[in-house]
Amino acid sequence: MKTPLVVTRRMTEHPADSHTIERYEATGGYSQAKRALGMTREQLVEEVKTSGLLGRGGAAFSTGLKWSFLAEERPSYVVINADESEPGTFKDRQLMERDPHQMVEGTIITAVANQAHLAFIYVRGEYAKPARRVQKAIEEAYAKGYLGSGIFGSDYELDMVVHLGAGAYICGEETALINSLEGVRGEPRLKPPYFPAAKGLYMKPTIVNNVETVSNLPHILAMGAEGYATLTPSEDSGTFLMSLSGHVARPGNYELHHGITWRELIYETGGGIPDGRELKAWIPGGASAPWFVPDRHLDLEITKEATNAAGSMLGSGAIIVVDDTTCMVRATERIVRFFAHESCGQCTPCREGTTWLEQVLRRIEDGMGRPVDLALMLDVSDGISVGLDWPPKMTTICPLGPSAISPILALRDYFSDEVQEHVRLGGCPFREVRAHA
Amino acid sequence: MPELVRITIDGREVEVPAGDLLIKAAQDQGTYIPRFCWHERMRPVGMCRMCLVEVETERGKALVTACTYPVAEGISVETSSDVARRSQEAVLEFLLANHPLDCPVCDKGGECPLQDQALSHGPGESRFVEIKRSFEKPIPISDLVLLDRERCILCDRCTRFSDEISGDPLIQFLDRGNKTEVNTFPDHPFSSYFSGNTVQICPVGALTARPYRFRARPWDLAEVESSSLFDTAHPRIAIHASQNEVLRHQGVDHDGINHGWLSDKARFGFQYLGSEERLTRPLIRRGSDFEEIGWSEALDIVADRLGLIKGEGGGEALAVIGGAQGSNEDAYSLSKMARVALGTNNVDCRMEDTLASQFLAGTVDRARIDDLDDADTILVWGPDLKEEHPTLYLRVRRAAQDLGATLVLVHPWANGLDDRAAHKLTYRPGGGFDLLAEVQAGRHPEVSTALGADKVVALVGMASHADGPHLAEAVAALARDAAASARILPLAGRANTYGALDMGLAPDLLPGRVGIDGSGNGWSDDAWGPTPRNPGKGTGEILSSLIEGDIRGLLLVGADPLRDVPHPLLTADALRSLDYAVSIDLFLNDSNRGADVVLPALGFAEKEGTATNVEGRVQKLNKIRPGPGQAREDWSIIEDIATRMGAPLGLASAEGINKEISTVAPVYQGITWDHLEWDSPDGALAPLEGSSPLNHIPVALVTGNRPGPGLGLHISRVMYDDGVRLRHSPALRPLAPGPVAMIHPDDAASLQVAPGDRVTLRTEHGEGRAVVVVDPAATPRTVRIPFNQADGPRLGTAPVVSVEKAGT
Amino acid sequence: MTHPRPESHTPDPGFRERSIWSKETQERAARIVARYPLRRSAVMPLLYLAMREEGYLTDEGMEEVSRWCGITPAQVYAVASFYTMYKREPVGRYLISCCTSISCMLLGSDEVMHSIEESSGVPHGETDEEGLVSVEHAECIGACGGAPALQVNYELIEGVTPEKARDLVQWLRAARPEVLDGDEMQQLFGTRRSFDWAIREEEGAIGPYPAFGPLGTVGES
Ligand SMILES: Cc1cc2nc3c(=O)[nH]c(=O)nc-3n(C[C@H](O)[C@H](O)[C@H](O)COP(=O)(O)O)c2cc1C
Ligand code: SF4
């Protein structure tokens, strides 16, 4: 089945001006936000629950359910997580650049449903152009009376503020993001409370949702919860933006439904591995997710359940594909380096462990590996994620630390020979291959 | 009693208070869960991850940090299951990966939680072969504290303390991830009055204190508990000494007082004890110099001269000033000697800037420190607590910040609690009564509302010299009028003023909060025999009587009125005019340098005794070292003089005096050393009921001073003074601001002065010079002069001042 | 955590009179502060403003921010040093950030980075003598579909090769544009993109911080 386009329809059909308010309104835009103002909080929450909408920030938690957790205290706040920084992920950028009003309308619906009068859009600092587009969209919405006091002629007041991050992946974790917004260091908060919906920004009830999540909301209201839930044959309602990168012929964002196989995604959608090389492995859901390999996982269905059952996750929807010329030690080092660099540093295991792993991996790649190093890395990993299971038994406050373990598990499970080869050779066996590639 | 829940710890079923954190509940049940970041007095952060344990709940088994996990009915905890043990060992190995192995030269060695827990909960080896993180060696982050960043394990204790407890967020986590470090803003030192606490709570040797660094190994230290006499709350301390030298004070967690915290003054202000300049032998004046003399001869001479004056002019010709810095036992002996041997009621332990003795001692609705914790409203109209009452400052801060109290702050200047005040009223020095009248007239409705609450605690005292001591009583009356249930805490200047007043060191008091006429309140005339029953003179009157010649002989006990009395000219004249002066002290000071005989006394930690704090709590003071040379306890010097004057007091030991106090002073009944040591180690609260016959009625509104046109003058104390103890404590001495005049940038501009300029200040009482400090938080049109600084301008109590740039 | 964190410290009521910023910048700062329920929340945008004033984040800039936010300079520093985009050392007019995270690495970003360092003579984390070009490698910049990618003053160029990277450095040094236009640079030095960018925009970067457009006003209204 060909996936019906939802969040990328406008940009696909009107590539030249999908980001303008004129085009947005000409294609039905802002009518659902207006409708939402006539609905009660209960109706809206129920509608979104029924739609089966799952959060697109990584945890795939039911959005309607999350909204229903909103504590009674007021004021409440809405925060849109546009910090997209997970390696391999670039879908929110496209949504913000190409259809910013869709996100703004989704945010208005979220705010109305959660009785918030102030919404923040937390955009990662490096996203210059998306931030600019979102800013412009917000200004246009203000000018039209869709934001500000008495929106859409109602007596509802809603302000929307773009807040720029400044280069810290951890601020994508929702409680770190809230701290960052409050003006303190972007360190994740202790759980519980498990959801900012109980105590979030300024210790007030707060709904944090991802850009893609809220971009779906106008469509859910437009087609009705049932319509959305049955849009595709998959268990996981709706469509998903998947970011394909690495060694594929056609990288990019694809709006797809769940239930297709990895083979279809990589070979059909992605056009296969270029230059006649072989598929070696891929990451199914952003750098945090444990790796998949062709002989075990290629014909698995892409669904939340099936992926979890196979010991990984769909996470932020980023698929990173590597071919057979890729040194897995080097790839692992690069991913671990990322997490070490982005660790906020408050938990001992994450702060010390990720850097330790990075140092060992670099040593191996540089030809100074020792036979014990793989076992050592697994022990260090065990100290961050006890038992090396999935989902991890974390010794840390947030899942960043344990995320760094994912590629090490791949080394253990599929590529231990490659590690030992480095040790034996006193160097990287792929260096030559790379030089000729 | 809190509700109990039933939980299982390592297979053992126990009952623990609901809501307790698991780490504490387990500890109280005898199971120690390792930890670094957790500190009972601070918000749990769960950062070090050392306390990981497994908990079986309805939702299955989870790995949790015990320091953030509140216990709940039915949970089962495993503190050393395979998973818990592996987690703990891993965390320790991670912590040690980058930790230097310099334990042999580290101050913390021997009392280091990292060392101890590496042994008890660690893996036993480190497999870290990479290059360790390194930082530039110790950097001073303040005048008192040094930081070795590579030893730091980033437990967030020091930073949390400075942020949440002391309210000086000057040290912070900087950078991120593996590069995270603790540090200050460039060139902004961690100049907190409470910095030493961070050294004490640092679980490794990353923070060290200059006065203690490399001075001792913990296993060589002798220890005794006591209470600090640098703070009216008498925070509990442990005194550590080696080879008879006091090397440090550590805060002891006293639930009712200091929660383990100390001001730097209380923590580091002990060096004077070992000063080379301590008096070791009696001195007698020979011309313009002193000469050493034997004790017996000195005492003979003193008794003889005092007896002579008494014979000629009666007891009224003699006076006693001082006694508020020592123990209750010493104060009692002084009080008794004045009445019994000297035959005078001219005794005063307060200096001129403090409140009425009957108000301080006889407030029946006196607040207890703990009342702050459940207060709805706290009114502070008096000294800047951060400067003068650091323990109360911390407690008020906590109440306003974490416990929901509404803080109403009235002060002429920026105040250490401004950032936690719900309402702050600022007024021009001298304008206190006018403001009070405004509040009474309902012109500050938010304050009136706050004062009308159920549980109100009012801390009242001298905010500024210009408003004089009576304002505090009027403020107390205001609070009582607004809410009859209001509790009042009158604040005095010196640490043991409360004890000394309870011992009768005031012209109108006898021991045990008894009026000078001795009537009622359980005072027995047999106790001391016949003594004068007419009220004597207070410090100010004593000084003017010295000038007039009505008083001719003066006994100074641990007192330096030249420094401590605001009216400089009055004091100087008085000391010049007198016939005969005797001083009992630790050091020579400005005032006793002109005395006829100076007798060396033992100091803090050199004698046993008791002291009474601001809320009336009596605690034991203990001894850890002998005094220098021939220095003696005050009471024994006093007894000897009295005996030689033919009126022996019958005092034979400090403990004996304590027993006498507990029998003759009504409210001290039963508060004996034995009681304090065995039954009530946290001290005993002298009951308030006994104060009632004193029935102090607040004075009527007095409007003496009035703010005039021109620059207002705000004179008040700051923490680091130029008293003898700090003057002889090398670590703290440089911290005194010295003769400065603080002004607002706008005033600096209109006076055309810049920071560092010297200015001349003049009032109707005196003049002097000071160095300009420009403070953006200052109250415009007001100059602030810290009182009690070396060479400071002596400006009296005038409300206005003229300032001009001084020629060079 | 059961209580909100302590907020304000060292009240300094008249701080605006002593501001080191121009009137115009102060007005912008006031607008920024007004957007947040608590002024401490304005610390991040104000840090960008401080960078814009002096080109990088100076101690004085952080102290100014501390006064606007009612927190201590140390608290501002704690936040500023947490993020990679606040530069506490002087930065060149053009900051080249070359992504070397996994997706870009797979497609040759190490070679691109090497080419930038070599052709500019500026190693990672440093600035040339003239103060024109600074070079750093960056973690994932969200352009994995167009890997390898880099940013100049946070304007994105995707599908970069080592050769094009060298040309870019030369072009920056020769053309010295006032405002960097991402679309133009993409056309000159990029190839494959993560997705189509639609029409061109008027705005571009004016410095090594995200304050876009000739007025640098993103996120201020
Ligand atoms: C380390 C870490 C990084 C994250 N980064 C992002 C991110 O960049 N964008 C995002 O939307 N969610 C991110 N998340 C997930 C958020 O915490 C949160 O679950 C999400 O924003 C909720 O929105 P949703 O329910 O709409 O998915 C991250 C989580 C973790 C633990
Ligand atoms: S796991 Fe890492 S990133 Fe997450 S809170 Fe702990 S130290 Fe910070």
Ligand code: FES
């Ligand atoms: S003591 Fe519990 S995490 Fe540090």
